[in-house]
Amino acid sequence: MKITGIELRRIRMPLVAPFRTSFGTETERDILLLRVVTPDAEGWGECVAMSQPRYCSEYVDGAAEVLRRFLVPALPAHIDAHTVGRALHPFKGHRMAKAALETAVLDAQLRTDGQSLATFLGAGTDRVPCGVSVGIMNSIPQLLDTVTGYLDEGYVRIKLKIEPGWDLAPVRAVRERFGDDLLLQVDANAAYTLADAPHLARLDDFGLLLIEQPLAGDDMVQHARLATRLTTPVCLDESIESAEHAAAAITLGACSIINVKPGRIGGYLEARRIHDLARAHGVALWCGGMLETGIGRAANLALAALPGFTLPGDTSASRRYYATDITAPFELHEGHLEVPTGPGIGVDPVHDILDEVTVSTEWITV
Numbered sequence: 028m029k030i031t032g033i034e035l036r037r038i039r040m041p042l043v044a045p046f047r048t049s050f051g052t053e054t055e056r057d058i059l060l061l062r063v064v065t066p067d068a069e070g071w072g073e074c075v076a077m078s079q080p081r082y083c084s085e086y087v088d089g090a091a092e093v094l095r096r097f098l099v100p101a102l103p104a105h106i107d108a109h110t111v112g113r114a115l116h117p118f119k120g121h122r123m124a125k126a127a128l129e130t131a132v133l134d135a136q137l138r139t140d141g142q143s144l145a146t147f148l149g150a151g152t153d154r155v156p157c158g159v160s161v162g163i164m165n166s167i168p169q170l171l172d173t174v175t176g177y178l179d180e181g182y183v184r185i186k187l188k189i190e191p192g193w194d195l196a197p198v199r200a201v202r203e204r205f206g207d208d209l210l211l212q213v214d215a216n217a218a219y220t221l222a223d224a225p226h227l228a229r230l231d232d233f234g235l236l237l238i239e240q241p242l243a244g245d246d247m248v249q250h251a252r253l254a255t256r257l258t259t260p261v262c263l264d265e266s267i268e269s270a271e272h273a274a275a276a277i278t279l280g281a282c283s284i285i286n287v288k289p290g291r292i293g294g295y296l297e298a299r300r301i302h303d304l305a306r307a308h309g310v311a312l313w314c315g316g317m318l319e320t321g322i323g324r325a326a327n328l329a330l331a332a333l334p335g336f337t338l339p340g341d342t343s344a345s346r347r348y349y350a351t352d353i354t355a356p357f358e359l360h361e362g363h364l365e366v367p368t369g370p371g372i373g374v375d376p377v378h379d380i381l382d383e384v385t386v387s388t389e390w391i392t393v
């Protein structure tokens with residue numbers, strides 16, 4: 028496939044409500060979109076890097092810079108999605124930037140071939156059950172009202188952000204209010220240390236599906252030690268940046284569940300490799316989220332439809348984060364979202380809306 032050029036587009040998307048995690052509060056997303064242009068089709072990729080390097084070391088200005096200076100110039104004139112990874116391999120890290128570029132190339136390729144991303148990846152279903160991520164709140168009553176609203180919308184699983192000082196009480200309150208049948212999990216975003224093991228073990232009383240990333244991203248061995256101290260399954264997010272990391276975590280017993288975020292691990296091809304590895308070892312997967320617009324959300328739904336994704340993910344409806352999405356909004360139906368069936372990611376930006384939220388565009392001739 029011949030690439031004519033690539034557009035880097037920065038958009039600013041206000042969130043419908045502040046989203047607080049253990050590493051900060053988001054009120055809007057500064058998002059980098061990539062549009063790969065070929066003679067036969069255009070492809071879209073969404074870079075999930077945040078404005079600041081708080082979730083991981085990448086941040087959106089850095090992603091734009093590494094794409095502009097190193098990654099896009101490294102692409103050969105003729106390419107397909109399988110060769111992007113090889114062309115970018117000499118450059119270390121920057122997985123979110125690489126993922127966005129590979130995804131945009133893959134989207135253009137699949138649109139040209141008339142194949143959906145879901146079919147390309149091996150999806151086994153046309154709709155996926157949806158969980159929702161609930162931020163750290165100012166009070167328990169506010170939290171209970173928020174969870175009530177999401178359950179009324181039909182979400183099948185609740186994920187509560189936790190941190191030291193906001194963990195046992197909110198989990199207890201939600202479990203007591205909504206009962207033992209509620210699918211409930213927590214996400215610490217690396218806010219604890221192994222010294223907190225006795226405290227974290229008290230979460231075992233609440234029948235949680237999992238505890239996500241309790242310790243630091245590079246604490247793989249410590250997670251393995253923590254897992255022996257808890258009955259709640261440990262799920263890793265930030266620690267897993269590749270299939271190799273997943274293999275190491277499984278071998279060490281650092282996790283029994285993995286949150287797969289294609290941006291974090293370098294793209295959908297690597298996500299498929301993690302899927303196959305996890306299935307071979309009986310490790311459950313679910314698809315995480317990075318507050319994506321409908322562009323990234325569409326691609327994540329294709330991934331979440333793979334057979335190894337056995338737990339509800341964070342692929343929530345567009346309205347969970349955005350009053351107006353840049354694509355036709357993804358809307359929950361009986362707790363599920365439909366997997367796009369069109370070629371490539373199966374959605375296109377609504378150009379009037381996209382133009383309204385666009386801060387800058389930059390064209391790079393390849």
Ligand SMILES: O=C(O)CCC(=O)N[C@@H](C(=O)O)c1ccccc1
Binds near residue numbers: 082315
């Ligand atoms: O549904 C979503 O898109 C967000 C899900 C979510 O909680 N993402 C968390 C996470 O750590 O997984 C996150 C929030 C903010 C920034 C990065 C990541």
